[in-house]
Amino acid sequence: MIERDDVLSTSIQVLDNALFEQVKGINILDAVAPQNFRQEKQAFFASNFSQSPVFTYATKPIDAFRLKRDLFNLPIDELGDDDLVTLYSSVIESYVDKIDQYKSIGTADFLYDSLRYYGEPSEKDCRNANFILHLPDLEESNDTLLGAADIVAKLEAFAQAENYQYQIKLEDSLIANALVSGTTVKVNRAALISETEANALAHHELGVHLVTTLNARSQPLRVLGMGSPVNTMTQEGLAILSEYLAGFMTLPRLKVLALRVLAVKSMIEEKDFKKTFLLLKEQHHVADEQAFTITARVYRGGGLCKDYLYLQGLHQMLNAYETRTDFNNLLSGKVSIAQLPLITRLIDKGYLHKPRLLSPAIARPVENDAVQQFITHAIK
Numbered sequence: 001m002i003e004r005d006d007v008l009s010t011s012i013q014v015l016d017n018a019l020f021e022q023v024k025g026i027n028i029l030d031a032v033a034p035q036n037f038r039q040e041k042q043a044f045f046a047s048n049f050s051q052s053p054v055f056t057y058a059t060k061p062i063d064a065f066r067l068k069r070d071l072f073n074l075p076i077d078e079l080g081d082d083d084l085v086t087l088y089s090s091v092i093e094s095y096v097d098k099i100d101q102y103k104s105i106g107t108a109d110f111l112y113d114s115l116r117y118y119g120e121p122s123e124k125d126c127r128n129a130n131f132i133l134h135l136p137d138l139e140e141s142n143d144t145l146l147g148a149a150d151i152v153a154k155l156e157a158f159a160q161a162e163n164y165q166y167q168i169k170l171e172d173s174l175i176a177n178a179l180v181s182g183t184t185v186k187v188n189r190a191a192l193i194s195e196t197e198a199n200a201l202a203h204h205e206l207g208v209h210l211v212t213t214l215n216a217r218s219q220p221l222r223v224l225g226m227g228s229p230v231n232t233m234t235q236e237g238l239a240i241l242s243e244y245l246a247g248f249m250t251l252p253r254l255k256v257l258a259l260r261v262l263a264v265k266s267m268i269e270e271k272d273f274k275k276t277f278l279l280l281k282e283q284h285h286v287a288d289e290q291a292f293t294i295t296a297r298v299y300r301g302g303g304l305c306k307d308y309l310y311l312q313g314l315h316q317m318l319n320a321y322e323t324r325t326d327f328n329n330l331l332s333g334k335v336s337i338a339q340l341p342l343i344t345r346l347i348d349k350g351y352l353h354k355p356r357l358l359s360p361a362i363a364r365p366v367e368n369d370a371v372q373q374f375i376t377h378a379i380k
Helices: 010-023 037-046 064-072 082-104 109-118 123-133 148-161 195-217 232-245 251-270 273-283 288-302 306-323 327-331 337-349 370-378
Strands: 145-147 167-171 178-181 184-188 192-194
Touching: 010 064, 010 082, 037 288, 064 082, 082 109, 082 337, 109 251, 109 288, 109 306, 123 251, 123 306, 145 148, 145 195, 148 167, 148 184, 148 195, 178 195, 184 195, 192 195, 195 232, 195 327, 232 306, 232 327, 232 337, 251 273, 251 288, 251 306, 251 370, 273 288, 288 306, 306 327, 306 337, 306 370, 327 337
Parallel strands: 167 184
Antiparallel strands: 145 192, 178 184
C-alpha cells in the first residue's frame, strides 16, 4: 500500500477542507432533539394519551440555496482520481438531501425529506420485526439497575480502558439513554437501565460511534467524518452487531428494535402520534414509558424514518462480518457498506488509512449461546 500523507495534492486538500467547512453545521440528529421533551411527555400522560406532543427544536436559519450552490460548485473533476471523484460527489449529493431535511425540521415537509433519504420499511423488514416480537420471552433478569451516575462511571471506565479521546456530559432533553455527538458522549440524566444494557450501551456508543469518529479524525482527509450516503444503516448495524459480539445482546433489546420498525411504518401511514403510541401499548403490550420513547423517536423533527434501519443493519453487518475480508475498513470512518469497496480501494491507494482503532467486540468477540446465535442469524 502506498503512503500518500505527504503527497496529497493541494487541490484535494483544499476541496476536502472546503467541503468540511460548508457542511459542518448540518447535523440532523442533534437538530431533531426536542427542547421540550420532558414537558410534552408529562402533558401527554396527563391528557390520558389524547394530546399529541408538539415538540420544539433549536435549529438555526440556513440559506439552503447558497449552501447547495456552493457544494455543487466544488471542483471535484480536478481531484485526479475516479474513486475520489465518486466519493466526494456522493457525499455532496447526500448533503444536498440533508440540507432539505435540516431546513424542514418541525414542518410537515420533514417526513417526506426523511423518506427520500432513509426510505421506509419493506415487507421483509416488517416480517423480521414480527418474527422477533412473536418469540417467547425468556426468564426475567435480576440485573442491577443503574442510574445516570453509574452509567457515566461505566462509560468512563470503558473509554479509559480503550484510551479513547472523549468528553461525557449529562443532558436533560435526550430521548435516548445516551448518544455520541462528535467526541462528546451525552447521557440522559433520567436514564435507568440494567447493567447488561449499560454494557451494551458502552459497546454501541463508544465501541462503534465514538471509534468511527476518532478513526475519521485520524484520516489524512476529512471526508470520512462527513459520512458516506445513508451510512446510518451501516453504523447502527455495526453498533448492534458489537452488542451481540460482546455478549450483551438480549431478546428484549431485539424486540425494541423490532418495535421501532413497526413504529416507523405506523408513523408513515398514520401520521398520528397517539395512534402509534396506542399500537405499541395495546397491540404489543409495551409499557407506557417505553412506548412513548419509541414513538417520540420516530415522530421527532416531524417524522424521522431512520429507526427501521437498525434491524436491517444488524442483518447486513452480521453477513459482512462473516464473509468480507475488508470488513474492518467499515470502522475507518462514517462508511456505508455500499461504499466499502470504494473505501478499500482508496485505502490501498494510500489516500485513506485503515482504521486506527477497532471496536473491542469486533477485535475480541465472545462466543454467544446457541439461542442467541439462532435468533440473530434468523433475521433475513
